[in-house]
Amino acid sequence: MDTPSAVVTFDASLFSEETIKKAAYTFAAAASVDIRRSGVEWVCAFRFLRPMKPEDIHETVESFRIEVLDQDLRERVAAETRETRNSILAVAFSRTGLQRSE
Amino acid sequence: MLSLSSRGVPTRGFPAQTQRLILRLRDNVPPSTACTAADCIYVSDGEDIGIAPAWTFKRDVFDALPVGKCAVLLPEAMSYLSDGDIIALEPSKGALRVLYRRNSPSNSLLVTERCNHYCLMCSQPPKDIDDGYIFDELELAIPLISKETAEIGVTGGEPTIGGDRFLGLLRTLKKHLPQTAVHVLSNGRRFVDPHFAAAYTDIAHPDLVVGIPIYADVASLHDYIVQADGAFDETVRGILNLKAGGARVEVRIVIIKQNVERLVQLAYFLARNLTFVDHIALMGLEVTGFARANLDSIWIDPIDYWRELTEAALWLEASGMRVSIYNHQLCTIDQRVWHVARKSISDWKNAYIPECSRCAVRDRCGGFFATGTTRHSRRISAVHDAGTSHA
Amino acid sequence: MSKFRPLAAFDQSGAAPYTLLPFRFTRLDRDRYVASNMAGEYAVLDRTTVEALVKHQLASDTNAYRDLASRHFLIDADSSVGRDLLALKVRTRLSRLSEFTGLHIFVVTLRCEHSCPYCQVSRQSMDTEAFDMTLNTANRALDLVFRSPAPHLKIEFQGGESLLNFPLIRHIIVRAKKINAAQGDRPLQFVIATNLALIDDEMLAFAKEHDILISTSLDGPADLHNCNRPRPGRDSYERTIAGIEKARRVLGHDRVGALMTTTKESLRQPRAIIDEYIRQGFDSIFLRPLSPYGFAVKTKSYAAYDVSSWLAFYFKGLSYIIELNRQGQRFVESYAAIILSKILTPFSSGYVDLGSPAGIGIGAVVYNYNGAVYASDEARMLAEMHDETFKLGDVHTASYEDIFLSDRLLDPLEESVALSVPMCSDCAFEPYCGADPVFHHATQGDYVGRKPTSAFCQRNMAIFRHLIRLMEDDPEVRLIFRSWASRG
Numbered sequence: 001m002d003t004p005s006a007v008v009t010f011d012a013s014l015f016s017e018e019t020i021k022k023a024a025y026t027f028a029a030a031a032s033v034d035i036r037r038s039g040v041e042w043v044c045a046f047r048f049l050r051p052m053k054p055e056d057i058h059e060t061v062e063s064f065r066i067e068v069l070d071q072d073l074r075e076r077v078a079a080e081t082r083e084t085r086n087s088i089l090a091v092a093f094s095r096t097g098l099q100r101s102e
Numbered sequence: 103m104l105s106l107s108s109r110g111v112p113t114r115g116f117p118a119q120t121q122r123l124i125l126r127l128r129d130n131v132p133p134s135t136a137c138t139a140a141d142c143i144y145v146s147d148g149e150d151i152g153i154a155p156a157w158t159f160k161r162d163v164f165d166a167l168p169v170g171k172c173a174v175l176l177p178e179a180m181s182y183l184s185d186g187d188i189i190a191l192e193p194s195k196g197a198l199r200v201l202y203r204r205n206s207p208s209n210s211l212l213v214t215e216r217c218n219h220y221c222l223m224c225s226q227p228p229k230d231i232d233d234g235y236i237f238d239e240l241e242l243a244i245p246l247i248s249k250e251t252a253e254i255g256v257t258g259g260e261p262t263i264g265g266d267r268f269l270g271l272l273r274t275l276k277k278h279l280p281q282t283a284v285h286v287l288s289n290g291r292r293f294v295d296p297h298f299a300a301a302y303t304d305i306a307h308p309d310l311v312v313g314i315p316i317y318a319d320v321a322s323l324h325d326y327i328v329q330a331d332g333a334f335d336e337t338v339r340g341i342l343n344l345k346a347g348g349a350r351v352e353v354r355i356v357i358i359k360q361n362v363e364r365l366v367q368l369a370y371f372l373a374r375n376l377t378f379v380d381h382i383a384l385m386g387l388e389v390t391g392f393a394r395a396n397l398d399s400i401w402i403d404p405i406d407y408w409r410e411l412t413e414a415a416l417w418l419e420a421s422g423m424r425v426s427i428y429n430h431q432l433c434t435i436d437q438r439v440w441h442v443a444r445k446s447i448s449d450w451k452n453a454y455i456p457e458c459s460r461c462a463v464r465d466r467c468g469g470f471f472a473t474g475t476t477r478h479s480r481r482i483s484a485v486h487d488a489g490t491s492h493a
Numbered sequence: 494m495s496k497f498r499p500l501a502a503f504d505q506s507g508a509a510p511y512t513l514l515p516f517r518f519t520r521l522d523r524d525r526y527v528a529s530n531m532a533g534e535y536a537v538l539d540r541t542t543v544e545a546l547v548k549h550q551l552a553s554d555t556n557a558y559r560d561l562a563s564r565h566f567l568i569d570a571d572s573s574v575g576r577d578l579l580a581l582k583v584r585t586r587l588s589r590l591s592e593f594t595g596l597h598i599f600v601v602t603l604r605c606e607h608s609c610p611y612c613q614v615s616r617q618s619m620d621t622e623a624f625d626m627t628l629n630t631a632n633r634a635l636d637l638v639f640r641s642p643a644p645h646l647k648i649e650f651q652g653g654e655s656l657l658n659f660p661l662i663r664h665i666i667v668r669a670k671k672i673n674a675a676q677g678d679r680p681l682q683f684v685i686a687t688n689l690a691l692i693d694d695e696m697l698a699f700a701k702e703h704d705i706l707i708s709t710s711l712d713g714p715a716d717l718h719n720c721n722r723p724r725p726g727r728d729s730y731e732r733t734i735a736g737i738e739k740a741r742r743v744l745g746h747d748r749v750g751a752l753m754t755t756t757k758e759s760l761r762q763p764r765a766i767i768d769e770y771i772r773q774g775f776d777s778i779f780l781r782p783l784s785p786y787g788f789a790v791k792t793k794s795y796a797a798y799d800v801s802s803w804l805a806f807y808f809k810g811l812s813y814i815i816e817l818n819r820q821g822q823r824f825v826e827s828y829a830a831i832i833l834s835k836i837l838t839p840f841s842s843g844y845v846d847l848g849s850p851a852g853i854g855i856g857a858v859v860y861n862y863n864g865a866v867y868a869s870d871e872a873r874m875l876a877e878m879h880d881e882t883f884k885l886g887d888v889h890t891a892s893y894e895d896i897f898l899s900d901r902l903l904d905p906l907e908e909s910v911a912l913s914v915p916m917c918s919d920c921a922f923e924p925y926c927g928a929d930p931v932f933h934h935a936t937q938g939d940y941v942g943r944k945p946t947s948a949f950c951q952r953n954m955a956i957f958r959h960l961i962r963l964m965e966d967d968p969e970v971r972l973i974f975r976s977w978a979s980r981g
Contacts, residue, residue, distance in 0.1 A: 023920065066540075073547045074517070074919055081515040084576070088515070088531060091580035092587055221498060319563040321572030324502040329497055335574040342577070361499075363557065371563050374534060374974075375578045377839055396497070413968060420975040421838070 006061050007044040010068060012037060019075055020044065023067040030060060104450035105179040108428040112164065115155070115172035116193035122235070123193065124201070125174075126244040127157055140246055142174070144185075174198070188243050201239070204248050208448035210255030211240050213271060217260040219289050220329035221391040223358050223400050228259055237267045244271075245278045262292035269301055276307045283309040287354075291333060293340030295380035305349030311380065313352040314341060319371035320363045327360055338376075345378050352381040359402040362410055369414035373421035382418050384411060385446075386429030390473040397477060404434040405481040412436040432467045434479045440466075447471055451468040455468040460484040500706060506553035506562075506569040514579060516566050518543055520922035526921075527961055532582035533835055533924035534564045538964050586924075595643040596857040599665060600651050601626045602658040603862055603877075607688060607724045611756055611783055615652065625658050627860040630847050631665050633888035634860035639672050640893040641858075646673070649684040649708075650868070653862075656691045684708050688722070689736025690729065697743040707740050709733060711751040711773065713759060713766035721756050736758045737773060752779055755806060757798050763810035771817075771824065777980075779827035780810050782952065800951050808959060815963070818973045829960060832953075833978040835925040836960070864875050864888040866896050890932055922957040 010020060017035075019070075020042050024033035029067040044064070048057070116123070125142040130151075145150040147156050148166050155172035158164050164175040174191060176183060176198075183189075186204030191197070202209050213236055218229035247254070254275070261268050275284050284307060289409060293299040314337060318324040321334035330449035344351050353372060357365060365384075372382060386404060387393055393400065404411070411427065416439065418425040427439060428446035435443060446469040453472040458464050518528040518538070526543050529535045530653040538546070538557065545551045546566070551558050553569065561567050563581045603617045603624035617624040638646065648669060650662050668684055673681050683705045700707065710720040711733055727941075740749045751770070759766060763780075770778045782803045807828075814826050834840065859867040866886050867873040872883030886896040917923050964971040 045895060070518070070520075071919075072544075076547050077513055077516060080513050084512070085515040085531065088576070088580045088583055091577075092584035128910075220497070320559045321574075322500065323507065325558075325571070326498075326500045331503060335572050338574045339577070342581070364563075365752040367560065367563055374532075374564075375582065402617055413972070416972050417975055420972055420979065422979050 003050065004048045004052050004057055006048075006057055007063055008044045008046070008061055009038075010042040010044070012040050012042050014044065015068060015072055016075065017042075019068060019071045022074075023064060023071045026067060027060070027064060104182060104314060105177075106450065107197075108177050108180065109195065109197050111177065111191075111196040112175040113173065113191070113193040113196055114164070114167070115170055117365065118194065120193050122239065123191045124239055124246070125157075125189050125191055126246040127183055127185060127187045127189065128154075128267040140242070145173070165245075186248050187376075188246050190239050190243070198357055201243050202247055204251070206344045206449055207252065207453055208255070208450070209251065209253075210249075210257050210448075211243075211271075212257050212259070213237060213240060213261045213268065214259040214263055216263050216288075217258060218263065218291065218330060219260065219333065221392065222329070222360065222396050223356055223387055223391075224325055224393040225388045225393055226257075226259070227391045234264075235266070237271060240271060241274055244274045247279060248280075249279060250283060251279060251282045253285060254279070256284060256286040258287070260289055261286060261294075261393050262288050265292075265298075269305065271332065272302075272305050272307055272310065276305060284311070286310070286312040288314055289328065289333070289337060290340035290344070291336040293343050294336040296343050297345035299340065299349075303344065303349045309348045311352050312344065313354045313383070315354045316368070316372070317355060318364050319368040320364065323364065324359060327358070338455065341376060341379065350380045352383060353379050354383045354385060356385045356387060357402070357404075357407060357411065358387055360400065362402055362407045365407070365410040365414045366417070369417045373418055373423060377421065377423065379423070379483060381424045381426065383446075384415055384425065384427045388429065388451075388471050388473065389477050390471070394473070401477065403481070404430055404479045408434065408436050412439050415439045417440055429468065429471070431469065431479065431482060432463050433461070433483050433485055455482065457482055457484055460486075462486055504553065504571065506558075506571050509570045511548050511551075511553075511562075511567045511569040513547070513567055514565055514575070515921055517767065517921045517923065519919075521958055521961060525965075526957075528566065529921040530565050530579065531924075532565065532579055532586060532839065535836065535921070535961065536560055536566065537961065582839050588708055595641070596647045596649065597634075597638045597641070597644050598649045598651055598857060598859040599626065599629075599871065600629065600653070600859065600862045601655050601661050601665075603653040604653040604657045605652055605688075606657070606690065607729060608723045609655065611721065611754055616811055624653065624862055626661055626860075626864075628661065628664060629861075630844070630862070630864045630888060631661055632668070634866075635665060635669055635672065637858075637860075637866070637888060637893055637896065638669070639676060643679075645680045645682070647682045647684065649686060651686045652686055654691065655685055656687050656696065659696055663699060666699075666705070670703070681683055681708065687736075688733060689728065689740065690724065690732040692736045692740060697740060700740075701743050705744070705748075707744065707749045708875075709737060709749065709751050710738075710754070711769070712753050712756070712764065714769045717758055717762065717766070720758055734773065741774075746774065747889075751775060753781065755780065755782055755798075755803060760798060760806045762803055763806050767813055767817075767824075769809055776808075776823055777825035777827050777830070778814075780807050782807075783826065800948050800955075804952065804955050807956070809839050811959075815970060815973060819969065825980055829956070829974070830977040830980050832925055832956060832960060833974050834980075836957075837975055837978040858885075859890060866891070920954075922954060925957055926953055 017037075020035055024035060024044060027033060030050075031046045031048045034047070036043045036045070046061070046064075048060075052060070124140055126140050128141050130144060142155045142157050145151060145156045145163055145167070146160070148163060155174070156167060157176055158172050159176050159178060159181055161175060164173055167173050174193075180200070182203070183200070183204065187200065188202040189461040190199045190201055201211070212226075214229050214233050215226070215229040215231060216233065217224075220228065247266070256271070256275075264271070272284065272286075275282065290312070293302065315328075316324060316334075316337060318334075324334040324337075325331055341351055341353075353376065355361075355365070355368065361368070372379070387401065389397060389401075411430075415425050415427060419442065425442050426446070427435065427443045430443060432440055432443060445466070447468050447470070451471050451473070452469045454464065454469045455478070458467070458469065461467070464483045497566050516528050516530045518526045521537060522526045524539055526538050526540060526649065527535055527541065528538055537960060542557050547562065551561070551567075558567075562569065562572075562575070565575045565582075568575045604622075605612075605617070615804040648665070650665075652658075655662065662685065669681065669683075673679060674752065683703060684707075685700070685705055686708045689707070689709045699705075710722065712721045715730040718733070719727055724732075737749055737751070751773070753770075754768060767778055811826055811829060814824055817824050859870055859873045861867060861873050861876070865873070865876065865881075866885045866888060867876060868883045868885055876883065876884060885891075917926070920926070960974070964974055
């Protein structure tokens with residue numbers, strides 16, 4: 001029996017390859033996702049691992065869209081906070097005691 | 103409420119140029135070895151007490167003393183004064199302040215009236231005056247204080263504004279009263295200077311706690327309540343510096359309308375960030391000073407925040423922190439937190455209202471500030487059975 | 494209040510855009526997200542708030558903003574002390590790393606008189622003394638124990654049934670105390686893991702003299718326990734209960750603890766299991782899933798139920814325990830307590846399975862009966878299945894440096910740091926989790942694991958979500974959980 005499939009596209013000028021890939025990875029338990037660049041779009045082809053009802057497919061695709069948006073927000077947070085993160089880790093690993101860090 | 107100062111007190115015999123005397127009241131003529139220059143001896147009936155100055159409550163005894171005898175006639179309102187108590191006296195003005203009462207469990211030394219906060223609910227509004235003489239007085243008074251005194255407070259104003267003089271006072275306390283617990287009330291900001299914090303902890307007083315207020319978990323709200331920009335950051339850093347040096351720190355939270363909404367969040371904040379502080383006091387408002395003037399904008403009936411108070415107290419307790427509720431009548435708080443409610447109001451300030459006379463738990467209850475009996479919770483009601491409460 | 498300036502005068506947060514502090518977020522349920530910062534503090538937010546937060550559009554006069562500032566997800570022009578506090582908290586959590594190897598497990602024998610089909614250590618029958626640890630092996634292992642720089646030392650005896658080699662336990666304790674006394678007397682604690690079937694007065698007197706803790710197995714009421722834990726005479730339950738009572742009488746009530754293992758039979762009776770623990774006077778229970786090691790795999794016990802049936806069992810048990818707490822009975826579920834201590838306190842837990850870095854070698858080290866040294870109890874269970882991946886060395890041939898600086902220890906340690914693993918690095922639950930490299934090696938063949946299909950990930954994510962939802966929805970549960978967290 002054929003397992004169901006679905007295709008989702010994203011504007012490639014808005015989302016990085018990294019973002020799409022990471023989002024797809026979180027669905028690995030439910031589907032294999034093939035990611036291709038086609039012109040100005042990312043084309044994500046879902047091949048589900050088990051038979052699914054159409055409404056469940058729809059829901060999975062919707063939550064994938066949200067996951068891509070979330071992943072994009074995560075990249076922004078990571079970019080904005082990278083330096084802070086490193087400096088906090090540096091302080092945390094230092095031996096300065098409770099004194100304030102200048 | 104006890105009267106702790108007076109003006110126009112009759113004196114006699116003191117040289118005209120006498121500025122300010124620190125006197126320890128004694129009951130009778132002690133063996134000469136125990137009598138110091140600062141002792142002042144009680145006369146009841148014209149007996150011979152040698153060369154020491156005399157004190158009495160009786161006008162006729164005062165008038166009948168021999169010519170040239172130094173003496174002070176204390177007002178009836180101060181009839182509680184007794185052996186071992188210490189007063190500051192300006193004979194020329196008849197100005198008298200009680201500095202220490204031997205029989206009181208709650209003596210506090212007010213070291214300055216200056217402060218760099220201007221709190222909405224300050225019970226002791228600051229004055230911008232030069233009052234450095236107070237440190238001089240206290241340096242004289244401390245050696246006269248009974249060595250058996252269990253606890254003594256150091257308050258202001260902001261005591262740390264005195265800088266080195268403040269540290270010196272703590273050293274004097276350590277030297278003369280090594281058995282006495284010392285409780286300092288400070289806003290903690292001075293300790294943001296690591297050198298000052300280190301100098302403080304280096305005193306190595308055997309039994310010293312500093313109580314520091316944090317009124318909110320967000321800086322702007324705390325800064326607003328204390329009316330000082332940047333106070334929150336300095337206070338928190340000050341506490342970190344103190345704890346780094348091993349000092350004992352108490353966090354004090356006065357609950358008013360402005361911070362009650364974030365009281366539970368403040369408890370979360372303290373449990374998470376300042377887990378290592380030694381005690382947390384959740385305090386009801388004392389209606390005096392600015393609190394009286396601002397009462398309408400800062401007052402919130404304890405009955406309207408019992409949920410927040412309960413959750414905050416239980417959260418801190420479950421987090422392994424020592425927590426106390428001060429200045430709340432038992433009938434206004436949830437019985438689940440009665441075990442952390444303390445009788446916290448100083449003996450010279452506390453009072454009960456008629457309703458309390460029928461209350462089964464009056465003995466366990468701290469009652470009211472004498473100043474606060476006029477504005478109190480609308481829910482004050484005698485508890486008839488120690489096993490029940492409203493909440 | 495004319496002398497006083499208004500709140501707005503002290504709120505400069507609008508003057509300049511706020512700065513984000515590092516945080517992660519993960520879906521909690523349909524409408525809500527969990528965000529967590531580097532110190533493991535969390536906030537539950539709806540998606541609009543998450544998006545506004547990231548895009549610097551969150552208004553400073555909202556409670557969401559104040560909560561996020563207070564919990565160090567952002568800092569603004571009003572206050573910079575949050576950065577210092579955050580660093581301090583991160584430092585506090587990492588401090589466990591410096592407490593190198595505090596727990597040392599001695600497998601004094603593999604023999605056992607029980608024949609539990611779920612046994613995770615592949616016990617051996619009674620008469621094969623070849624499976625006892627020798628005096629010489631024990632002495633070499635002890636030398637390694639005392640090379641550890643940990644400020645506290647704990648020596649735990651396991652089996653098989655450890656009491657079948659009681660003379661060796663006696664020897665190790667006496668010798669350990671002697672070495673410790675000569676070395677400056679660190680706090681040193683002993684635990685005997687035993688089914689108690691063989692305990693006698695002489696052993697208890699010795700345990701009393703040396704202040705030894707007893708850890709036993711109790712799977713639930715008599716029927717279940719005896720079904721799970723067969724032994725000649727079918728009297729495992731009766732012997733265990735008699736042993737618990739006897740041990741408590743001599744050693745004190747709190748010196749005896751118990752652990753349970755969940756089998757397929759257990760799944761339908763969480764309440765009965767919990768009631769049994771209460772009846773026996775315990776104030777906590779550790780609702781543990783089976784691990785994929787030893788006989789548990791060979792006899793298909795491990796495969797007998799899946800993650801979701803275990804979770805259903807766990808949640809039912811947890812909700813019963815919460816109900817008991819509401820009624821005033823102090824009773825703790827220990828797995829939740831460990832996780833809650835990571836969610837709600839500034840400290841990290843020492844539990845080996847949920848530590849990141851993995852805790853192998855750092856939290857615990859195991860000396861097997863034959864002298865082999867493993868990175869954790871799970872690693873030696875794996876070794877009994879002839880998989881020696883996590884063997885660090887042998888007490889007879891290797892030095893301390895060989896063992897504790899071995900690549901065998903450091904590779905999985907490095908690879909398992911959850912901060913850098915795919916998916917984990919984005920997961921809001923990462924501060925509460927751990928990578929468990931031994932589990933992932935056993936089930937998926939690499940140290941890190943493929944998270945979307947990992948049973949470990951699936952199980953723990955479900956528990957994290959469940960615990961946080963319970964706290965969000967009920968302040969009373971939040972308080973109950975906070976009190977558990979202090980014991981986790």
